[in-house]
Amino acid sequence: MNKLLVILASMAVLLIGSTASAGSPKPLPNLDNVQGDKCVAPKEVIRVEHMEYIMHQRDETMHRGIRTSKHSLKGCINCHIVKGDDGKPVNFMDDRHFCNSCHEYAAVQMDCFQCHASTPTPGPVAAGK
Amino acid sequence: MSSKESNETNKSRRQFLGAAAATATMTVAPGVTVIGLAQAKPVDQAVSSKNRWGLLIDSNKCASGCDACVTACNTENGIEEIHGPETDPQWIRKVTLKHKASGRETSLPLMCQHCEHPPCVDVCPTGASFRREDGIVLVDRHTCIGCRYCMMACPYKARSFVHETLTQQVEYMPRGKGCVESCTLCVHRVDAGSGDPACVEACNKENHNAMMFGDLNDKYSDINQELRAYKTRELRADLNLNTGVRYRGI
Amino acid sequence: MSKVNYTSLEANSKGFYGLMGVLAAVILVALGAVYYMEHNGHWVTGMNNQIVWGLPHVFAIFLIVAASGALNVASIGTVFGKAIYKPLGRLSSLLALALLTGGLLVLVLDLGRPDRLIVAMTYYNFKSIFAWNIFLYTGFFGIVAVYIWFMMERKMNKYYKVAGYAAFVWRLILTTGTGSIFGFLVARSAYDAAIMAPLFIALSFSLGMACFILFLMATYKWSEKELGDAILRRLKNVLGIFVAAAFYFVLAYHLTNLYATEHHGFEAFLLTGPSGHTPLFWVGQILIGTVAPLLIFYTKMGESRSAIAVGSALVIIGGFAQFTTIIIGGQAYPMPIFPDYEVISSSFGDAAKYYAYTPSLPEIVLGIGGVAIAILIFVFGCAVLRFLPDSLADKVADPHYKAESSA
Numbered sequence: 001m002n003k004l005l006v007i008l009a010s011m012a013v014l015l016i017g018s019t020a021s022a023g024s025p026k027p028l029p030n031l032d033n034v035q036g037d038k039c040v041a042p043k044e045v046i047r048v049e050h051m052e053y054i055m056h057q058r059d060e061t062m063h064r065g066i067r068t069s070k071h072s073l074k075g076c077i078n079c080h081i082v083k084g085d086d087g088k089p090v091n092f093m094d095d096r097h098f099c100n101s102c103h104e105y106a107a108v109q110m111d112c113f114q115c116h117a118s119t120p121t122p123g124p125v126a127a128g129k
Numbered sequence: 130m131s132s133k134e135s136n137e138t139n140k141s142r143r144q145f146l147g148a149a150a151a152t153a154t155m156t157v158a159p160g161v162t163v164i165g166l167a168q169a170k171p172v173d174q175a176v177s178s179k180n181r182w183g184l185l186i187d188s189n190k191c192a193s194g195c196d197a198c199v200t201a202c203n204t205e206n207g208i209e210e211i212h213g214p215e216t217d218p219q220w221i222r223k224v225t226l227k228h229k230a231s232g233r234e235t236s237l238p239l240m241c242q243h244c245e246h247p248p249c250v251d252v253c254p255t256g257a258s259f260r261r262e263d264g265i266v267l268v269d270r271h272t273c274i275g276c277r278y279c280m281m282a283c284p285y286k287a288r289s290f291v292h293e294t295l296t297q298q299v300e301y302m303p304r305g306k307g308c309v310e311s312c313t314l315c316v317h318r319v320d321a322g323s324g325d326p327a328c329v330e331a332c333n334k335e336n337h338n339a340m341m342f343g344d345l346n347d348k349y350s351d352i353n354q355e356l357r358a359y360k361t362r363e364l365r366a367d368l369n370l371n372t373g374v375r376y377r378g379i
Numbered sequence: 380m381s382k383v384n385y386t387s388l389e390a391n392s393k394g395f396y397g398l399m400g401v402l403a404a405v406i407l408v409a410l411g412a413v414y415y416m417e418h419n420g421h422w423v424t425g426m427n428n429q430i431v432w433g434l435p436h437v438f439a440i441f442l443i444v445a446a447s448g449a450l451n452v453a454s455i456g457t458v459f460g461k462a463i464y465k466p467l468g469r470l471s472s473l474l475a476l477a478l479l480t481g482g483l484l485v486l487v488l489d490l491g492r493p494d495r496l497i498v499a500m501t502y503y504n505f506k507s508i509f510a511w512n513i514f515l516y517t518g519f520f521g522i523v524a525v526y527i528w529f530m531m532e533r534k535m536n537k538y539y540k541v542a543g544y545a546a547f548v549w550r551l552i553l554t555t556g557t558g559s560i561f562g563f564l565v566a567r568s569a570y571d572a573a574i575m576a577p578l579f580i581a582l583s584f585s586l587g588m589a590c591f592i593l594f595l596m597a598t599y600k601w602s603e604k605e606l607g608d609a610i611l612r613r614l615k616n617v618l619g620i621f622v623a624a625a626f627y628f629v630l631a632y633h634l635t636n637l638y639a640t641e642h643h644g645f646e647a648f649l650l651t652g653p654s655g656h657t658p659l660f661w662v663g664q665i666l667i668g669t670v671a672p673l674l675i676f677y678t679k680m681g682e683s684r685s686a687i688a689v690g691s692a693l694v695i696i697g698g699f700a701q702f703t704t705i706i707i708g709g710q711a712y713p714m715p716i717f718p719d720y721e722v723i724s725s726s727f728g729d730a731a732k733y734y735a736y737t738p739s740l741p742e743i744v745l746g747i748g749g750v751a752i753a754i755l756i757f758v759f760g761c762a763v764l765r766f767l768p769d770s771l772a773d774k775v776a777d778p779h780y781k782a783e784s785s786a
Binding site: 196199211212214215216217218219222223224225226227228229230234239248250251252253254255256257272273274275276277278280281282283284285286288289290291292293294306307308309364365368379 | 417419420421422427428429431432490491492493495496498499502503504506507508509510512513560563564565566567710714715716717719720721722723724725726727728729
Binding site for chain 2: 058060062063064065066067068069074077114115116117120
């Protein structure tokens with residue numbers, strides 16, 4: 001019976017263990033990449049609460065059509081622009097991207113940018129200004 | 130007044146309103162019809178069931194071979210050709226029909242019919258498929274798990290599944306792999322009060338004027354007036370879904 | 380009939396480790412297939428915007444329906460008080476849990492966003508039969524687990540009947556829910572029929588029983604325990620009744636459709652049409668899955684063990700063909716969006732006579748992986764707890780056993 005448990009345990013480790021990644025520690029993010037003088041909330045608040053703000057706004061916009069930009073993801077993206085070597089805003093594939101730099105550092109995965117644009121792109125219509 | 134004239138007038142009215150809407154005042158409107166067309170709502174205000182957005186499609190005016198509406202939709206919403214028509218999303222498609230009895234051929238655009246009682250919303254396990262107060266049926270991609278039950282349920286095959294990773298999304302239309310999506314009536318435009326959906330705009334630009342967008346509930350709106358004046362048809366009327374998209378000429 | 384002793388499966392043999400190793404390998408390959416499909420997106424599968432549910436769903440729904448039916452034997456023992464089935468209650472419950480786990484994993488791993496499983500557990504739309512099914516499946520796990528516990532734990536033994544009744548009712552509701560996934564789809568000719576619920580229940584009886592017979596025979600053969608003829612013959616007789624019952628519902632479904640003009644198109648497509656679903660229906664479902672097993676079970680052939688095994692396997696093959704025609708065939712026939720019109724052209728396939736579907740290798744592997752998970756859980760369960768009656772020889776198992784009557 002013990003042998004059996006060992007085999008099962010090693011199977012489980014094989015299945016789960018593949019996600020761990022090794023490598024050098026990430027550099028400290030630069031949080032001062034912002035247009036304008038200040039964020040919508042003090043730094044110590046927004047660091048803790050930004051997820052709540054964005055999630056709340058997400059439901060308000062999606063289901064009720066409220067499109068204020070103060071707590072919208074779009075608001076973040078339009079303000080926290082990091083320019084790359086070519087002078088254009090970098091997207092979230094780049095380590096320097098504002099959201100990415102911090103989330104990489106804190107090792108917190110986010111899936112926002114699987115769907116949302118991570119750079120401010122002017123669209124065919126000026127929607128939701 | 131011929132319908133062509135009527136559409137021309139509407140266009141200029143809308144252009145005028147595009148400017149007027151920014152000030153969000155009704156007092157600038159010179160007449161009741163114009164109030165009826167006013168679409169802008171303040172950004173911090175929720176949508177309400179006072180409005181019911183819809184489309185009226187006149188298949189008599191829809192030019193066979195023209196797919197301006199489809200192209201416009203794809204451009205507007207960042208939909209690209211990727212792995213072919215079987216798996217690529219299509220929010221709007223052109224369909225050519227032949228009447229079984231008379232043999233008359235006609236063509237029309239088909240998209241989400243924005244039902245009052247949408248089967249896709251009924252079957253969605255997480256509530257990701259939902260109907261906004263103002264009648265627009267949407268998918269909340271934040272809670273869509275990609276089960277595709279809504280695609281099984283939709284009587285119009287209006288929904289598409291995103292079969293691959295996307296990278297070129299436009300900022301106002303977030304889309305991504307593993308979620309189901311469909312026509313939003315260009316909800317970003319509706320909320321911004323910036324005019325017709327892209328398909329309607331393109332159809333008008335081609336001077337076909339086969340599509341009309343508006344508030345079905347507003348008795349002074351053009352679309353409401355048209356529905357009063359002419360017989361229109363719901364697709365799959367037998368299902369009693371009370372669609373927001375109506376057809377003329379079929 | 381003497382007192383039943385339960386044992387666990389001998390877990391030290393090379394054969395056991397070999398089997399576990401093979402199953403684990405199959406499951407690992409299936410997980411690789413899942414990763415491949417999820418990483419690339421569903422365009423690498425045979426599924427598309429027309430056939431949105433494919434082979435993984437056939438496997439998943441087969442396993443889920445069979446799971447509910449695998450509990451038959453336990454129910455007949457507990458609820459209907461048939462003594463001969465009572466020793467098999469534990470095993471039947473274990474098989475039900477194993478099959479359900481396999482089926483659900485296939486279903487979940489085919490989602491567009493399997494990473495959002497937590498969303499499915501936290502956001503509910505109670506008008507959706509899918510949402511209800513989430514509760515029905517998790518509830519089934521709970522109730523059957525308690526049922527097994529009550530059967531195994533002497534102190535709780537007096538309550539096992541209550542648990543058995545609860546499990547019996549629950550699984551009827553569960554399969555009603557599974558059938559209604561299709562029954563509630565108003566738009567499609569093939570679905571939108573209340574008969575889907577009882578049809579699925581009858582199918583669960585036949586497929587679950589067929590699976591149970593095969594698992595039972597294999598387990599007793601490989602563990603070299605005695606399995607008497609009496610119990611096997613009873614099981615195959617019951618299986619025959621279930622196969623006939625399922626066929627009755629199939630008959631009622633198609634006769635109703637053939638009567639209503641609006642469904643003639645779909646019936647012509649399925650019964651005489653040009654697609655692969657027609658042979659799947661006639662050869663797979665009717666010939667292999669219904670006629671052949673009934674012939675085997677109710678003629679002289681039914682006295683042979685290998686014939687019973689073959690008959691059960693045929694029922695399973697037929698069931699698989701049937702779910703393929705229901706799930707994929709039902710989608711393959713275009714929806715009547717414009718009843719007065721013939722569609723001449725459309726970029727979205729509306730003009731097609733039917734939609735073709737060819738499963739890709741990863742889909743097949745995922746489905747087989749689900750079966751492997753079910754077998755692995757069953758074998759593992761048998762190894763760690765006492766599920767198996769030590770002997771099912773006639774003199775032990777058969778309440779009507781008479782020493783002189785055995786020739």
